[in-house]
Amino acid sequence: MVTIGPSLMCADLGRLIENIHQLDSAEVDFYHFDIMDGNFVPNITLGPDLIRSLRPYSNKPFDAHLMVEEPERFIDPIAKAGANMISVHAESKVHLERALQQIRSHGLKAGVALNPSTPLCELDYIMDSLDYVCLMTVNPGFAGQKFIPRTLRKIKDLKAKFEQEGLDISIEVDGNISNAIIPEVIKNGADMLVCGTSSIFIPKEPLEYSVAQVKQLINQR
Numbered sequence: 081m082v083t084i085g086p087s088l089m090c091a092d093l094g095r096l097i098e099n100i101h102q103l104d105s106a107e108v109d110f111y112h113f114d115i116m117d118g119n120f121v122p123n124i125t126l127g128p129d130l131i132r133s134l135r136p137y138s139n140k141p142f143d144a145h146l147m148v149e150e151p152e153r154f155i156d157p158i159a160k161a162g163a164n165m166i167s168v169h170a171e172s173k174v175h176l177e178r179a180l181q182q183i184r185s186h187g188l189k190a191g192v193a194l195n196p197s198t199p200l201c202e203l204d205y206i207m208d209s210l211d212y213v214c215l216m217t218v219n220p221g222f223a224g225q226k227f228i229p230r231t232l233r234k235i236k237d238l239k240a241k242f243e244q245e246g247l248d249i250s251i252e253v254d255g256n257i258s259n260a261i262i263p264e265v266i267k268n269g270a271d272m273l274v275c276g277t278s279s280i281f282i283p284k285e286p287l288e289y290s291v292a293q294v295k296q297l298i299n300q301r
């Protein structure tokens with residue numbers, strides 16, 4: 081099953097609550113929270129307090145993507161704030177295996193995110209600790225960037241690797257997942273779509289309509 085997770089980056093609580101209300105009615109599958117610290121990426125966004133404030137407004141899984149320099153410092157507060165899934169970047173200052181166990185110790189799904197240029201072999205010795213992999217299809221930090229076409233092969237290679245080893249690990253894709261690219265990433269093996277300004281948050285387009293368009297693309301495979 082391919083799932084849809086709107087990407088939440090804006091720090092306006094009122095607007096986020098309104099968005100979540102509409103997106104819940106449109107039956108999205110999860111919410112993807114972009115947590116940026118201004119160090120790992122050149123931008124600052126949400127933190128644990130905002131996740132805690134939004135938690136009462138939806139029962140859908142909250143997926144926290146830690147684009148931060150020292151993710152191990154954030155795992156406990158983000159888990160306690162109400163996240164259901166947390167991914168850490170392999171390129172950050174992290175003991176990857178320890179961080180994944182730290183996430184799982186809260187009963188949450190654990191993921192690793194990889195920048196477009198990071199090779200898949202980073203995952204070789206942690207496969208059994210993984211629930212999902214977030215493949216960045218843009219360089220992390222900003223919404224509205226261009227999709228990097230080379231990442232399509234990376235999705236395909238990762239899917240093949242999981243199939244070969246009989247592993248049930250989800251592949252999330254993040255970065256300019258537009259309506260034009262959705263059929264391509266699905267064809268190559270993506271099963272979690274992070275949908276931001278490229279497909280769901282389109283100016284003047286009702287969220288219900290944008291989500292319906294994405295669902296149509298998923299269903300017409």
Ligand SMILES: O=C(CO)[C@H](O)[C@H](O)COP(=O)(O)O
Pocket residue numbers: 087114218219220221222223224225254255256257274275276277278279
């Ligand atoms: O993590 C991100 C950037 O680092 C965003 O989730 C992503 O870019 C989604 O937004 P858009 O559809 O505008 O690309």
